[in-house]
Amino acid sequence: MAQILFFDPHEEDAMELARRLKAKHHTVTSCTKAKELIQHLKCHAASFDVVILDVSAQTLDLQILNGVNCMVLKAGQAPAVVCVSRVYKGPQMQLQIERKGARLVYVR
Amino acid sequence: MCDRFGSVVETVDLVLAEAHGLAVSGPHFKVVHRFREPGSNCLPGEEIAWVLLVFRSRECVLGLPLSLRILFDYLARNRRLPQSAAQIAAGLHFDAFSLRHGANARSGAKLTRRFSHSVIKEYVKRLRRALKVALEEVGLKLDPDSVLRSEPTVSNEVRYRLKASVDWIHL
Numbered sequence: 001m002a003q004i005l006f007f008d009p010h011e012e013d014a015m016e017l018a019r020r021l022k023a024k025h026h027t028v029t030s031c032t033k034a035k036e037l038i039q040h041l042k043c044h045a046a047s048f049d050v051v052i053l054d055v056s057a058q059t060l061d062l063q064i065l066n067g068v069n070c071m072v073l074k075a076g077q078a079p080a081v082v083c084v085s086r087v088y089k090g091p092q093m094q095l096q097i098e099r100k101g102a103r104l105v106y107v108r
Numbered sequence: 109m110c111d112r113f114g115s116v117v118e119t120v121d122l123v124l125a126e127a128h129g130l131a132v133s134g135p136h137f138k139v140v141h142r143f144r145e146p147g148s149n150c151l152p153g154e155e156i157a158w159v160l161l162v163f164r165s166r167e168c169v170l171g172l173p174l175s176l177r178i179l180f181d182y183l184a185r186n187r188r189l190p191q192s193a194a195q196i197a198a199g200l201h202f203d204a205f206s207l208r209h210g211a212n213a214r215s216g217a218k219l220t221r222r223f224s225h226s227v228i229k230e231y232v233k234r235l236r237r238a239l240k241v242a243l244e245e246v247g248l249k250l251d252p253d254s255v256l257r258s259e260p261t262v263s264n265e266v267r268y269r270l271k272a273s274v275d276w277i278h279l
Contacts, residue, residue: 002120002124004120013112016112016113017113017116017117020116020117021117021120024117024121026120049124050120050123050124052116052120078249080124080127082119082120082123084116098164098165098247099247101246101247101249102247103119103122103123105115105119107112107113107116108112
């Protein structure tokens with residue numbers, strides 16, 4: 001149904017979420033390394049409908065989200081961005097993420 | 109059993125539905141009218157006070173001067189069908205709301221504007237610039253040209269159409 005690009009350095013969790021999304025008939029491309037994520041976005045950003053990023057290790061500057069936003073804007077048709085975190089980041093992080101047009105959801 | 113990823117899957121459904129809604133209807137705007145006569149809405153004499161872009165829980169007031177607010181309101185009221193610059197200018201000269209804009213305020217200040225075919229083209233560019241700022245402010249990744257669209261005809265005339273959902277609020 002939708003093309004989803006998913007970045008999560010935790011391989012087990014990445015496989016479980018990919019399985020859940022595939023069960024809903026989405027096509028999922030997973031990557032556990034930032035380099036793979038950048039490569040996918042450079043070549044195929046416009047073909048993805050959703051990009052899911054694990055931001056558990058991110059600080060308030062959200063470098064990974066900034067980088068993704070730059071790349072998807074260059075592609076023209078921007079996929080939606082969903083940020084996932086295993087760690088509670090507080091309201092400022094959530095507001096920052098929303099200001100950049102993404103959504104934040106927690107995995108506990 | 110604890111479903112760790114249920115919320116992620118639901119959020120993916122949500123963003124896909126949101127993207128579909130944007131593709132079908134465009135972004136959402138609120139147009140605020142002031143100085144209405146009691147018991148009435150959207151009648152000539154009211155002022156177009158502000159135009160706001162609404163996205164998720166954020167609102168952004170578009171930086172529009174009087175002429176662009178009148179133009180935006182006209183395009184929003186006529187957004188079903190595209191119009192050329194000449195049609196828009198003619199429509200604004202005929203439109204009672206635009207002709208009597210702000211008359212209820214009785215402030216003495218002139219709250220109307222004249223529009224010509226060539227001025228409309230320039231105003232469309234300025235409106236797109238204001239849209240670009242607002243879209244970036246609320247974090248909505250949309251090209252302003254896809255909101256205020258140029259639609260081709262079989263000649264070199266271009267027609268404009270606002271692709272958006274709009275609510276009017278009356279103070």
